[in-house]
Amino acid sequence: MLNVPIFEGMNESTEFKALVVRELENGTFSRTIETKKIADLPKGEVLIKNSFAGLNYKDALSASGHKGISRNYPHTPGVDACGSVAHSDSEAFKNGDEVIVTGYDLGMNTSGGFQEFIRVPEAWVVPKPLGIDLREAMVYGTAGFTAALxxxxxxxxxxxxxxxxxxxxxxxxxxxxxAVGILAKAGYEVIASTGKKDAAAHLKKLGATQIVDRAFANDQSHRPLLRSQWAGAIDTVGGNTLATCVKGCGRKGSVASCGLVGAHELNMTVYPFLLNGINILGVDSAETDMPLRKEIWKRLSTEWKINELKSYGQFITLDAIIEHMDLILKGKTKGRVVVEF
Ligand SMILES: NC(=O)c1ccc[n+]([C@@H]2O[C@H](COP(=O)([O-])OP(=O)(O)OC[C@H]3O[C@@H](n4cnc5c(N)ncnc54)[C@H](OP(=O)(O)O)[C@@H]3O)[C@@H](O)[C@H]2O)c1
Incomplete structure (x- = not known):
C-alpha cells in the first residue's frame, strides 16, 4: 500500500494512462493507450511519477511483438523513464526526488516507461545529477548513455x-x-555517416566536422585492411559497416560496437587486430553496474554535456508514440523522440 503518497488521495486504485501492447489471436499485435491502476504495476521499492520517457529502437521492436526483447504480453514497453519519486520503500530515495531509470529490465519484461507511473527495484534508480534537468536526462536516455559509455x-x-x-x-x-554531440564536446573531430540527404545542418550543429554518405562506411572491396581514414569509431549499424569501421581504423584505435540496425553478423578477418592493434569494444548499456552508471551520468551532465541538448529532443504526447514507433523502425527519426507526460 502507498502510505506516503506525494499526490493527495493517491492509492493503489489510482488510474493512469499507459501504452499497452497486446498479442492477438491471429498472431499480430495491437498497440493502444489504455487506463491502468497503480496496483497493475510490478512490485518494487520505488514508485515513480514519470515526467518524460525516451523512445529507442528497442522499444519499437518490443511494441511489434519481438519475442527476443519482450516475451509476455500484454506489455507496456519503454526502456527509459525519468520523473519524481511518488512513493519509496527504499532508504535511498524519498518522495519528490528526481530520478532516472534506463535499462536493466525496464520495458523489456518489466512494465516500462510509456505510462504515467513505473514501479521498479531501488537498485535500478539513478538520482538525477545536478547539471541536467529531467527533460535533458530523457533527451539523452539510453541513447546518450550508450554513446557516452x-x-x-x-x-x-x-x-x-x-x-x-x-x-x-x-x-x-x-x-x-x-555520439556526435558528446564526441564534439569531448574535443574530437567527428566524421558522421548518414543515409539521410538532408541531415547535414543537424549533424553540423551537433558538432560533426565531416559528413559522409552511408556507403563510405560500407566497404565492398572485401579487402582485409583499408587505408585508415579514422582513428576510432562508434558503430550503431553492425554487419559490414562494423567490419568497415574496424578495417579502416588507424593503428591502436578502438571501435565501439553498440548497435545492429543494419545487420547482426560480423564477417571479417583478424588482420586489423593482429597487425594494427585495433580494439573492438562491446557496449551493453542495460546491465551497466551502478558505480559506472553514475559516473557516466556525471560526465553527461558536466564535461560531456552536449551544447543546446534540449534542442535535439522532439517532445510528443503519449498518444503520438505509436506513429513514432513506426518511424523509428523505418530509420526515419532524427535525434531523440521523447514522450512528455
Ligand atoms: N548496446 C546498447 O547498449 C544499445 C543501447 C541503445 C541502442 N542500441 C542499439 O543501437 C542501434 C541504434 O539505436 P537507436 O535507438 O539510436 O536507433 P535509431 O534512432 O533508429 O537510429 C538508427 C540510425 O541508423 C541508421 N540506419 C537505419 N537503418 C539502417 C540500415 N539498414 N543501414 C544503415 N544505417 C541504418 C539511421 O541513421 P542515418 O539515416 O543517419 O544513417 C537511423 O537513424 C540499435 O540497433 C539499438 O538496438 C544498443
Whole structure:
C-alpha cells in the first residue's frame, strides 16, 4: 500500500494512462493507450511519477511483438523513464526526488516507461545529477548513455582526440546523434555517416566536422585492411559497416560496437587486430553496474554535456508514440523522440 503518497488521495486504485501492447489471436499485435491502476504495476521499492520517457529502437521492436526483447504480453514497453519519486520503500530515495531509470529490465519484461507511473527495484534508480534537468536526462536516455559509455570505454583503451577523427555510423539516429554531440564536446573531430540527404545542418550543429554518405562506411572491396581514414569509431549499424569501421581504423584505435540496425553478423578477418592493434569494444548499456552508471551520468551532465541538448529532443504526447514507433523502425527519426507526460 502507498502510505506516503506525494499526490493527495493517491492509492493503489489510482488510474493512469499507459501504452499497452497486446498479442492477438491471429498472431499480430495491437498497440493502444489504455487506463491502468497503480496496483497493475510490478512490485518494487520505488514508485515513480514519470515526467518524460525516451523512445529507442528497442522499444519499437518490443511494441511489434519481438519475442527476443519482450516475451509476455500484454506489455507496456519503454526502456527509459525519468520523473519524481511518488512513493519509496527504499532508504535511498524519498518522495519528490528526481530520478532516472534506463535499462536493466525496464520495458523489456518489466512494465516500462510509456505510462504515467513505473514501479521498479531501488537498485535500478539513478538520482538525477545536478547539471541536467529531467527533460535533458530523457533527451539523452539510453541513447546518450550508450554513446557516452562507448566513449568512456574507448578512452580507457587509450583513445584521445590527438589520434584523429572518430567515425559515427547511423549518425542521425538516437545513439548516433548523441555520439556526435558528446564526441564534439569531448574535443574530437567527428566524421558522421548518414543515409539521410538532408541531415547535414543537424549533424553540423551537433558538432560533426565531416559528413559522409552511408556507403563510405560500407566497404565492398572485401579487402582485409583499408587505408585508415579514422582513428576510432562508434558503430550503431553492425554487419559490414562494423567490419568497415574496424578495417579502416588507424593503428591502436578502438571501435565501439553498440548497435545492429543494419545487420547482426560480423564477417571479417583478424588482420586489423593482429597487425594494427585495433580494439573492438562491446557496449551493453542495460546491465551497466551502478558505480559506472553514475559516473557516466556525471560526465553527461558536466564535461560531456552536449551544447543546446534540449534542442535535439522532439517532445510528443503519449498518444503520438505509436506513429513514432513506426518511424523509428523505418530509420526515419532524427535525434531523440521523447514522450512528455
Ligand atoms: N548496446 C546498447 O547498449 C544499445 C543501447 C541503445 C541502442 N542500441 C542499439 O543501437 C542501434 C541504434 O539505436 P537507436 O535507438 O539510436 O536507433 P535509431 O534512432 O533508429 O537510429 C538508427 C540510425 O541508423 C541508421 N540506419 C537505419 N537503418 C539502417 C540500415 N539498414 N543501414 C544503415 N544505417 C541504418 C539511421 O541513421 P542515418 O539515416 O543517419 O544513417 C537511423 O537513424 C540499435 O540497433 C539499438 O538496438 C544498443
Amino acid at each position: 562507448s566513449l568512456y570505454k574507448m578512452e580507457k583503451m587509450g583513445q584521445n582526440p590527438g589520434m584523429g577523427p572518430i567515425l559515427v555510423t547511423g549518425a542521425t539516429g538516437g545513439v548516433g546523434s548523441m
